[in-house]
Amino acid sequence: MTTTSISFLASIQHDLQLVDSIMRTQTEGHYPGLSLALDLILKSGGKRIRPSVTLLVGHMLGAPREKLLTLAAAIELLHTATLIHDDLIDNSLLRRGMPTINSQWSPGATVLTGDFFFARAAKLAADTDSIPVMKIFSQTLSTIVNGEITQLFAIRCRLDREDYFKRIYAKTASLFETAAMTAALISPANPATIEDMRQYGYNIGVAFQIVDDVLDFTGEQETLGKPVGNDLQQGLVTLPAICYVEANPDDEDVVPLLEGKCPNPNQMQRLIDAIRKSGAPERALQEAEQFIEKGISKLVNQPAGLERDCLKELAKFITHRFK
Numbered sequence: 350m351t352t353t354s355i356s357f358l359a360s361i362q363h364d365l366q367l368v369d370s371i372m373r374t375q376t377e378g379h380y381p382g383l384s385l386a387l388d389l390i391l392k393s394g395g396k397r398i399r400p401s402v403t404l405l406v407g408h409m410l411g412a413p414r415e416k417l418l419t420l421a422a423a424i425e426l427l428h429t430a431t432l433i434h435d436d437l438i439d440n441s442l443l444r445r446g447m448p449t450i451n452s453q454w455s456p457g458a459t460v461l462t463g464d465f466f467f468a469r470a471a472k473l474a475a476d477t478d479s480i481p482v483m484k485i486f487s488q489t490l491s492t493i494v495n496g497e498i499t500q501l502f503a504i505r506c507r508l509d510r511e512d513y514f515k516r517i518y519a520k521t522a523s524l525f526e527t528a529a530m531t532a533a534l535i536s537p538a539n540p541a542t543i544e545d546m547r548q549y550g551y552n553i554g555v556a557f558q559i560v561d562d563v564l565d566f567t568g569e570q571e572t573l574g575k576p577v578g579n580d581l582q583q584g585l586v587t588l589p590a591i592c593y594v595e596a597n598p599d600d601e602d603v604v605p606l607l608e609g610k611c612p613n614p615n616q617m618q619r620l621i622d623a624i625r626k627s628g629a630p631e632r633a634l635q636e637a638e639q640f641i642e643k644g645i646s647k648l649v650n651q652p653a654g655l656e657r658d659c660l661k662e663l664a665k666f667i668t669h670r671f672k
Contacts, residue, residue: 355396357662360655361404364418368400371422372429375469386450386462390429393447398557400425401663402528406546409656410536416477420535423473423486424528430466431493431524433459438497474531482531489527492519505584506611510591517558518551525554545647552644553664559637560668562587563630566621578621584611588636590620593629637668 358365369391376384400421407417435441436449437459443449451459467490474486496519529550533543565580566589580587586606594603602620605612612620624630641664651657 355666357659357666358396358401360659361401361408364404364421365397365400367418368397368404368421368425371418371473372426375426375466375473379465382454382458383462383465386433386454387429387466389447389450390432390444393444397425398663398667399428399524399528402525402550402553402660403532405656405660405663406529406532406549407536409652409654409660410533410538410542410546412532412536416479416535417532419473419476420482420531423470423477424524424531426466426470426473427486427490427493428524430463430470433463433466434497437463438501477531477535479531479535481534485527485531485534489523492523496520496523500585504609506586506606507609508586508591508594508606513586513588513591514555516585517555517562521558521561522551522554525557526550542651545650549644549647549660549664552640552647553667556637556640556644556664557667559588559633559640563589563633563637565589566625567630577625578617581621581624582617588633589624589630592632592636593620593624593627596627596629596632597623634668641665641668 372391373384373387376387403421403424404417406412407420412420432444433450436444437451437456440451441449442452450462454462471483471486471490474483477483496516499519500516526547527550530543530547533546538546562580565587566578568577576582581590590606594600594606597603598607600620600623602612602616602623605616611617644664645661648657648660
């Protein structure tokens with residue numbers, strides 16, 4: 350059962366529990382191990398931010414309750430499927446202190462488990478009986494998977510802001526965008542409102558990933574469950590590193606990045622340490638906060654009330670969740 354101590358989500362706590370219940374029903378009548386796999390993931394925690402966005406937007410705009418719950422479950426199950434594949438690709442053995450599927454099952458079984466939940470998420474999206482929702486859902490799935498494939502085959506240590514924001518749109522912001530926009534689509538909302546909700550989701554989704562990338566440098570290995578600066582060590586240049594290079598182009602350890610190459614191991618460790626000690630993570634966080642403000646601005650013309658207030662607080666929470 351999902352519980353959260355985040356006060357601004359208290360109003361949808363019961364709905365989030367129903368979303369978990371709907372997700373669990375998706376394994377009924379199938380291989381028993383799938384139920385165990387889903388249970389393992391759900392028990393690993395998580396704030397359920399994406400389905401919370403869906404529920405709050407839908408309640409604010411008057412979406413039919415049953416369709417809204419089904420849609421929120423589809424969104425979270427899609428996210429769950431991506432986590433299964435991500436953990437396998439990254440060879441992560443723990444997620445939030447709990448064993449991952451791939452730490453217990455073979456790679457083949459792990460891939461098929463992720464595929465199963467992708468399929469069940471799509472089925473839930475279809476249960477909303479909304480053709481526009483189904484189209485957007487399939488487009489989002491394609492965006493996420495294409496982003497992962499592109500990242501696997503991308504040039505390592507590419508120092509490019511535009512490329513970075515394209516990557517985090519595919520990886521994270523696209524699903525936030527879908528979570529908000531599809532909730533508006535099943536509501537009696539006009540096109541302008543639907544577009545506002547799309548932009549709300551997009552902006553807070555970009556901020557969410559930037560904060561994750563900041564945490565990759567500012568956190569500790571015991572908390573992160575992976576080495577500090579792991580993305581950069583894997584050749585993925587994120588916003589904190591970009592900010593550092595922009596401010597310190599003469600640092601000899603950034604020369605390889607400027608030349609489109611990866612630093613050697615010694616340079617890499619010095620560079621990670623320098624980024625951690627610099628103001629680069631804070632500058633990246635400031636950019637995330639700008640996206641949050643853009644997202645919040647899209648709520649101004651929406652119906653006043655508890656849900657709008659909660660959506661505003663949810664957005665602010667994204668950049669304050671580690672403080």
